[in-house]
Amino acid sequence: MKIIVLAKHAPDPQSEVGVAADGKSLSLGTAVFDINDWDRYAVEEAIRIKEKMGGEVVVVGVGKTEDTLRKCLAMGADRAIKIPVESGLDAYQTAEVIYEAIKNEKFDMIFAGLMSQDLNNSQVGVILAAMLNLPFATAVTSLEIGNGVVTVKREIEGGYQEAVQLPMPCLLTIQSGINEPRYVSVMGIKKAKTKELKEVAVSPKTSTVEVAKMYLPPVKKAELITGDPSQIAAKIIAILKDRGLIG
Amino acid sequence: MKVFAVAEHRFGELNPLSIELLNLANKLGESNAVVIGKDVGKFAAELAKYADKVWKIEDASLENYNPELYIDVLLQLFQKEKPDVVLIGNTAQGAEYAPYLAVKMKAPIVTDVVGVSSANGLVASRFVMQGKIMVDLKVKSMPCVLTIRQGAFKEGVQKNGKIVDAGIKPSKPAGRKFLEYVQPAVGEVDITKANIIVAVGRGIEDAANISLAEELAKALGGVVAGSRPVIDNGWLPKDRQVGISGKVVKPKLYLALGISGAFQHVMGMKDSELIIAINKDPEAPIFGVAHYGVVANLFDIVPELLDKLKGK
């Protein structure tokens, strides 16, 4: 099984993120970057399949992606392709440069994450499937490989899932929780140093959307309970008593 | 503007988001609903109350949703009808096939849209950074495809549109085959019936700390639930997950500990009678839905709460 996995080096939205002075781009000065959470599960799934069936796992990243690609190699991926393009918010451009970089590769499956934790588009994987004319399924929560086909469960609303079967080659986007991603071992990091990390110079040709404005959302703010921890706890308990929620 | 809204249905029921798409369509111009399935007469009649025109696409092969067949028939319809804007629900179905459809239409796409303006070209607003930042995106060409977040376009007008059979069938069989639906897992605790829920998020940090939440739930007479990462990490069973891919709860008290308030979570708890959130990040979107907020480390506050509840 040869599997290509897309892995984004992405800022954690729970760290300090904001809007830059131009009012059109993100300010990520002190944000914490790591492999996009959904991609961690995708890489793990691909490595598990390789460990069971043999084959190759190739990871592909667009942007300032070196740390994440190294991490994937340390987890057990075989080689990496780095595309040093800042594609910004236009998912089409990200997919386009990935397409250019991998169009001559042979593969059985491509895995993407269901969503990037920073941009939350849920687009790049499916756009790539369309460019390659591949059958696809999103939000995959389990998969089983058969003879030339893969049977997957995909998540739908309310805890339900849908079981579908796809011919290979195909593209799947992976939902979190599909497995328990491994930690990177010291051995893994050592081995990763000898693995291939190739840079591919391609540039996006198509631009589909443009940022008109970026800003903090207007939100209705909760009434804040302040004080030291003991005072805060006392105030919370007073609210609960007042509402008859506790005796 | 000529707008096409693709309706969604499952288990014999129309997804109410389909009407919200038409609310937006009516604001933008001429509203067309498209409904795809084996026998969609009932859905078409409902949609006609909110659309200028309803297009039925019926075939035995369309009984269950299949992205390849949906894209196939939609492309046939759109080639003839030339929409300016295509609206699709940002759901497990819609979010799956919309980007593929957009590529085949050579149309820009914006996903998970919560606002649209057409005053100066088409501009769609959406969140990035899991609800912390908003961006207005201008599409660079028409037609365009937008997937729409549930709840963003609730108000609309009534219509009395005519229903037409589009006379379209899939042009070829799909590679992907639908097999079956799988029921949600059932566990021993039904969080949808609880009056008091202590919900923990990634901020609880570790499996070992779940017991702190359990102690608090016990002292309050409630149960423990969690956000998706807590379930993904195996710290709580799947049937305790609150959110679009878990359960929708409406308890008398929802105490959110270390939960950021991503939309997919909020959809599962926003109608709770009283929401109190403890989060150390003052910018956390959870403070947009909570009635009361505490900006603090949960590990400072929860032990104090426990002391006071036990000592009272």
Ligand SMILES: Cc1cc2nc3c(=O)[nH]c(=O)nc-3n(C[C@H](O)[C@H](O)[C@H](O)COP(=O)(O)OP(=O)(O)OC[C@H]3O[C@@H](n4cnc5c(N)ncnc54)[C@H](O)[C@@H]3O)c2cc1C
């Ligand atoms: C298709 C799809 C379906 C999904 N379905 C669901 C679903 O059903 N339910 C769901 O919950 N999510 C769902 N998600 C995931 C969702 O997008 C978010 O990733 C998730 O809700 C985040 O969980 P969280 O708030 O626990 O974690 P995070 O977003 O990482 O937030 C953790 C929060 O804890 C705070 N914190 C950290 N430490 C402390 C501390 N010591 N004291 C106080 N605060 C602290 C941080 O400031 C942060 O705000 C879904 C996503 C997709 C794409």
Ligand SMILES: Nc1ncnc2c1ncn2[C@@H]1O[C@H](COP(=O)(O)O)[C@@H](O)[C@H]1O
């Ligand atoms: N810059 C990138 N580099 C590599 N993969 C990416 C990049 N951006 C998006 N992807 C992949 O596409 C998925 C969906 O991203 P998005 O469409 O931004 O939500 C991610 O989970 C990744 O697998």
